Structure formats: C-alpha cells, structure tokens
Amino acid sequence: MIVVSGSQSQNLAFKVSKLLNTKLTRVEYKRFPDNEIYVRIVDEINDDEAVIINTQKNQNDAIVETILLCDALRDEGVKKITLVAPYLAYARQDKKFNPGEAISIRALAKIYSNIVDKLITINPHETHIKDFFTIPFIYGDAIPKLAEYVKDKLNEPIVLAPDKGALEFAKTASKILNAEYDYLEKTRLSPTEIQIAPKTLDVKDRDVFIVDDIISTGGTMATAVKLLKEQGAKKIIAACVHPVLIGDALNKLYSAGVEEVVGTDTYLSEVSKVSVAEVIVDLL
Amino acid sequence: MIVVSGSQSQNLAFKVSKLLNTKLTRVEYKRFPDNEIYVRIVDEINDDEAVIINTQKNQNDAIVETILLCDALRDEGVKKITLVAPYLAYARQDKKFNPGEAISIRALAKIYSNIVDKLITINPHETHIKDFFTIPFIYGDAIPKLAEYVKDKLNEPIVLAPDKGALEFAKTASKILNAEYDYLEKTRLSPTEIQIAPKTLDVKDRDVFIVDDIISTGGTMATAVKLLKEQGAKKIIAACVHPVLIGDALNKLYSAGVEEVVGTDTYLSEVSKVSVAEVIVDLL
Numbered sequence: 114m115i116v117v118s119g120s121q122s123q124n125l126a127f128k129v130s131k132l133l134n135t136k137l138t139r140v141e142y143k144r145f146p147d148n149e150i151y152v153r154i155v156d157e158i159n160d161d162e163a164v165i166i167n168t169q170k171n172q173n174d175a176i177v178e179t180i181l182l183c184d185a186l187r188d189e190g191v192k193k194i195t196l197v198a199p200y201l202a203y204a205r206q207d208k209k210f211n212p213g214e215a216i217s218i219r220a221l222a223k224i225y226s227n228i229v230d231k232l233i234t235i236n237p238h239e240t241h242i243k244d245f246f247t248i249p250f251i252y253g254d255a256i257p258k259l260a261e262y263v264k265d266k267l268n269e270p271i272v273l274a275p276d277k278g279a280l281e282f283a284k285t286a287s288k289i290l291n292a293e294y295d296y297l298e299k300t301r302l303s304p305t306e307i308q309i310a311p312k313t314l315d316v317k318d319r320d321v322f323i324v325d326d327i328i329s330t331g332g333t334m335a336t337a338v339k340l341l342k343e344q345g346a347k348k349i350i351a352a353c354v355h356p357v358l359i360g361d362a363l364n365k366l367y368s369a370g371v372e373e374v375v376g377t378d379t380y381l382s383e384v385s386k387v388s389v390a391e392v393i394v395d396l397l
Numbered sequence: 398m399i400v401v402s403g404s405q406s407q408n409l410a411f412k413v414s415k416l417l418n419t420k421l422t423r424v425e426y427k428r429f430p431d432n433e434i435y436v437r438i439v440d441e442i443n444d445d446e447a448v449i450i451n452t453q454k455n456q457n458d459a460i461v462e463t464i465l466l467c468d469a470l471r472d473e474g475v476k477k478i479t480l481v482a483p484y485l486a487y488a489r490q491d492k493k494f495n496p497g498e499a500i501s502i503r504a505l506a507k508i509y510s511n512i513v514d515k516l517i518t519i520n521p522h523e524t525h526i527k528d529f530f531t532i533p534f535i536y537g538d539a540i541p542k543l544a545e546y547v548k549d550k551l552n553e554p555i556v557l558a559p560d561k562g563a564l565e566f567a568k569t570a571s572k573i574l575n576a577e578y579d580y581l582e583k584t585r586l587s588p589t590e591i592q593i594a595p596k597t598l599d600v601k602d603r604d605v606f607i608v609d610d611i612i613s614t615g616g617t618m619a620t621a622v623k624l625l626k627e628q629g630a631k632k633i634i635a636a637c638v639h640p641v642l643i644g645d646a647l648n649k650l651y652s653a654g655v656e657e658v659v660g661t662d663t664y665l666s667e668v669s670k671v672s673v674a675e676v677i678v679d680l681l
Contacts, residue, residue, distance in 0.1 A: 154497035173457040184504035213438035220468035
C-alpha cells in the first residue's frame, strides 16, 4: 500500500507513512495561473493499493484535488484507493433542514463512492451519514489522543461535555484521565440571562477539561468557560478534534479565561497540536 | 423545462430564461461561516426537466455547487438535468503532458456523466474531450456574436487569428464582417527578436479585428498588437469568447495599443460585454 498525500495533509501523511514503515509517495501539486489545480504522481507506482490522505479544510479545493488524484492513480494501475479525509467537509448538511435544500454530504458520498473504494474519517459529527455511501465508511475517535495530551497539564480534573450530545466524548476522556465526567446544562434564568453549569458536579477549586468533537464559532464554549470561572473553576483546558475556530473563536475563548485550547491535525489551525496519525493507522 | 442558475451565472441564466419565456427558478446560495456552500431550491418544482447554468470561473466552487444543485433538483423530482457550463474549467488539461499527471477533464467528465444527463459548453478549447463523457456533450460557437459586436466599430477590417490554430475563428468572424481573414505568423529574426505579421495580408492603414477562443495571459496577443501597430494598422480590437485575462493581461493589451478588448459573459471580467444567452438557447 502506498501513501499519497493531498496538498492539505502533507505533514500528517508523512507521519502515517512513517508509522506504516513505507515511503511517502512524491506528488506534485500546483496551481495554474488561472487557479486550476494540477496534480502529478512523480514516483513510479508498483502497487495495487493506495491511501490518499487529504483533509478538507479548504473543502471545494480538496474535493476537486481528490478527484484528480484518483484519476492519476488509477492511470498508474492502482486498483484499490482508500480516501482518508480526517475532516470530512459538508458532513453537517446531513439532512434537509428546509425544503429544497441539497443534502450535501449525500451528494458528495455518491461522488466518493464512484471514485474510491473506502472512506476513512475522524469523528464525523453524525455517523448515520455512512448510509449515504455505497463503499465502506469507517471512522476513528481522536478524543483519547486529546485526553492523553492534557494528562500532565491538569490536576485531578473534572471532564465536561459542552452539552448532553457530547457526553460520550467526556466519558471517553474521563477513562483516560481517571476522572469524573459530566455535561454542561444551560438554564434560562430570564429572557436575557442564562446559567451554564455542570449537571451534577461542582467545579469549585477544580481543574476542568472541556471536550467536544468540533469547535466552530466557540460561542457557547466561551460562555461556559466564563461561567465556570465564576463558579470557582481553576485551570480550564478546552479541546476538540476539529479546531474549525471560525473568525475570532480563539480570541473569544482566551478572553473568557481558558488556559489552553487544543485541537488535532485533522484541521489546520493555530492549536492543531495533537496528531491523529496513529488513529488513522489503526484503521488502515 | 425550468432554468436554474448557479451563483456564477445569475445574470446569464436570467437572460436565457427570458429568451425561453420561462420563469427563472428562485435558488438560494450562501456560504456557511466555515465557507461551505449552501444551496436551496426555493420555488416549488413541477417539471421533469431542468437546465442548470453555472459557469466555472471559480472552478472548484462551481463544481461542488453543481454537485449540490443536482442533488437538490433530483430530490424535487427532476428527471433530466442539462448542465450548461459556458466556460468549462479544466478543459485544457485534456491529456498527459507528463507521466503521472491527472487528465483533469477526463476525471471531471466522469463526475458530470454521473450527475447530469447532458452537458453544454461554449467554445471548448479542444473538442475531442467529448470522448471522455458518457452523456451528450454539445458545444456552441460564440465567435459570430463577437463579430456582430464589432461590426459598426471597425471600418472594413482585416480579421486575424493570433495563430494558425485559431484560423477557424477568424474565418467565422470574417463571414459576418464580410472581410478578408488571415492568421498571424511568428518568425524568429534572431535569438532575442521575433516578427509577428499576417501570413499574406498587409495591415497598413487598415482596421484590424483579432479574434480567439480565449485570452489567458494576453502575452502573445499584446506582442502581436504592438507589431501590427508598427506595421501601420489603424484601429485594433481584440476579442475572445473566454476573457480569462490573468493578472495584468488587460493592462498589457491596452498598453500595446489595442483600441478595445471584448469578451463574452462565459467568464466574468471587466470586458465581458457580449452575451452568449442566444447561443445557449439555440442548443437547448
């Protein structure tokens, strides 16, 4: 099996190739002056199987680049292609929220099912999207890696999920940290005032680890951090698998009093400190 | 048949719908904060057939938007989709120029063949690309529209193709302008000096219409204009179907002495003055 990186996962693909004890395939990517993507497999290919690692932060570019890489690899005689999209774009448009909408991930699942033989991703927001694929759809969990990362940084922390839907992430992390876990509950005190506090646990004088699959705008997380600090929490670290961190999300979180924000290399950001390379290798 | 515009051809699609005496379908397009594309067919659809008009200047965005629009339209019960891509991106990567390259338009032809039932484009650079499609691939010629546009602007012009490969365009335009036509021949006078002149005709004291399918960097065209001016040409108008006009192309052309540059609305630019709406309607 050869490891081929897309332009957005060059470092991650190298890590995966090292863990697999295989050579990273040399691929040339560039843009033509009119901005069209160009890809070329530079190394000679003598293998039936390839894994393409190409995350989808710049989603439309990644999708087209993947289409082109598959074309080039098939022409080199590759029979089986596994696409690793550590962050799978459009996965949150997984149903019609309003009439007439595209179900974006369904539309793209059809494309992937036509050009690759297997798809691997990390912590997709909804797992039912696997039903849109006619190829194996496999996903890994990077929450343990985040928990390991904070292990020595927090003192007997409480692990919190930002909402009930994320409780599974807190549970997973709590096992590694040998800690109690809970989720944050939002209570409306008045039309303008909300309270956010752990459902049962008390954060007073405790370190806190808040963990979720994705931080987008960071709004709810920042409000939670601010209120937890008011409730006497000591050091708070906020973690997520996919640090999408739109606009001023990081600034909001730090201003709210968080000690550190950490994410993985599924999505390039200033805080993509934890690698999912091992998680990927376990799935290959 | 309903007319659906992509976000890059809203004006052109409206023109087409008017020529067809049909209502333009209301479509909502926006971006999520993380830059993912969102599309929604707002009008209720009671038709089996749709034509999507979506040019591909911002090529990767257009490709993904088209994939999403097809998903939404199929869900509304549309059975037959015609995609009009007035400018078809990646059409110039139509073969391997080096080993290991993707044949980009082949890869995308497979995608289009899976999601739409017919593809219409205007003046594709190479027509053999139709062989990559398993659906009807139909193309129109916008050169006559460009010739009509300059009809009253030039006095008994000579029509010139910038090279022999573009001679067909000059011939088409010459019929409408009732003019002589020729192509420009490049002769290397010394290692640093080239001469560019019409193969047989003399431009001295004559108006000139140079016409091509596409102007990308405008380099050769600008050099030609400069030399034609030196050869005594009076007013020179440069025209192309697809005004890609990368970077300083327009500035180069005007500095070289061209009177006017004109292109069509297959590709948004400062000089996209001629509409291909009628050309499209003739093909529907």
